[in-house]
Amino acid sequence: MNPHRQLSAILFTDIEGYTAIMQESEHKAMMIRNRHREILQNAHREFNGHIVQYFGDGTLSTFQSVIEAVQCALSMQQKFLKSPQVPVRMGLHIGDIVINDEDIFGDGVNLASRIESLGVVGSVLISDKANDELHNHPELKTLSVGVYQLKNVQRSVEVFALNHEELVKPIPGSLKGKTGEEKDNGPEKQKRSDSGKSPSLKSIAVLPFVNMSNDPDQEYFSDGMAEEIINSLTRLKKLKVAGRTSSFQFKGKNIDMRELGEKLNVDSVLEGSVRKQGNRLRVTAQLVNVEDGYHLSSEKYDRELVDVFAIQDDIALAITKKLKLTLLRHESDLISNSYTPNTEAYELYLKGRFYVSRRGAAVITGLQYFQEAIAIDPRFALAHAGYADANLLIASYGMLPPKQILWQAKQSAEKALQLDPSLSEPYCSLAYYYTCFEWNWPEAKKNFLKSIEINPRYAEGHFRYALNYLTCIEGNFEEAEKHARIAINLEPLSSLCYAIYSLILHCAGKFNDAIAACKTGIEMDASSFVCHANAGGTYMVLQRYEEAISCFESAMELSKKYYFTIHAFIWTYCLTGRSDEARIMMNKLKESSKSEYVAKTFTALSAAYLGDLDEAFDYLDKAYNDRDPMLLMIKYERWVPAALRNDPRFQNLLDRIGFPE
16 A cells, blocks of 8 residues: 555553563553453444554554544543553644554654653643644543643644543643653654653743842842843743743752753753942853753843843843744844833832732832832833732732722723733733722623733733632633643742632632642742641631641741631631630721721621621621622632521622622
């Protein structure tokens, strides 16, 4: 038969650890292999698949339909997971193949093999092209598990996993290939793909620059230098850039470059230092290959402070040259975009970002710096965007009455977009405003999606859309989980991303998964107040009260008695028969509210736990009038006590808010 081409769905399966099983027990190995083949053959008959070749502990097969290929893989993996289990990995792709007699080969075969090499026992991994064919088949659910540069594959490939209850769902960005391990994968012996990192140095992390100035207060400037370079590089579609939060986890730490590369899944790292004295700057920047520690470039810049933007441009452009990236014209323009000609305004903006990133009371300090930057340069779009975000955080944390400040967030976000419509951050800020203040759901969703469209790598855009809109407003937990996992993939070392993810899982009733997400976040950052608090709330719902109290105690210490943790203790004490102690705490909160703002939603829940339902609904009315952002959580949040939820006034409140059906 003459060779001919056709488009096919290609499926590889492989029994993990088969050689070790064979050494342990030949009988067990043969039983596992026979079960593997029996399930495989039956499923391929059912779903019209063609088994091209068996090769020891693996198979290669093709399908004319991607849908049938995915259905077959799902059916098989569900059976393999039942006792006696067969530890199988699967990889699936759709592509052009060459058929010559009974052999098949081509790029489609190679890519499917590479995806299988990333496989995890109990999961089904599929390529982005195969996933595109599933959009009209909602019964076949998938989730993104990261973008990988597979060996001998020119383009980066986004890999998806089937998201069905029985299957294993890998953590985004965690997949690893088997480098250096030969395996017979069909007509050609394929080498396992290496981990998701790019062999051509198309991924980078920018570490916070070291402050070499005599003044430790200049730290904001060295951090800001690194952050602005991250922001410039993030605009390049062909370059994967580790997120700011994840890269800054290594600030001040002496860590092996190879280990850093593995944690952030990058091949190169930019590190440097800044010495700022008066109006003089000395900036050094080294680009390092993480595999061998080799310096790909090392530059020193001695300039005036007014040249700070030119230095950032030079560093970013030098990186693109060293990584052999070809820039489109608009990308080059984006890298060289200076947002203000005024260095004083720029320094104040950097101070604002520095303090806002610290959260807590420091957000108010950051807000003031943004105000000063805007006063000097009213056309500084990023300063307006920062001012909007700071106001939103203050409202979210209940530091000031939301009604007092949220309108300022809208005004500043709109001004930022008027000055620079290419920014994604103000669209996210507007979306948050429309969600939490105006309760204008169409405008909220439109702006969230616009923010993500402009910059798909903006992690905050994904997790705010996931929690504040998809979870709280629509109750669309599946889509919310998807965007939360994208945020985690963008910021793999961000405890906040895991905290947001845990809250979504909690609202969806996936309590054990929620606790696991909190634990992961705490492993990354033991001082994560939100992860401790979320874990406590989930333990409380599970009636594991001692563990809940332990988590709340940690959160209380970390937050310096933030009002949410006081409410959490009130709820837990009421559930464990300690109502007198809860009542004392409630009275103290009421006393505090006479001299400072205390958000009303959680106070309403505490009143309900104490049995004061009329008082609870009075507080909910006040929360409604205040536009307390936390009020929007009550429809799906599992903390809400049954007595409150079952009262007719509760449904009346939901109707007044106007949640979409």
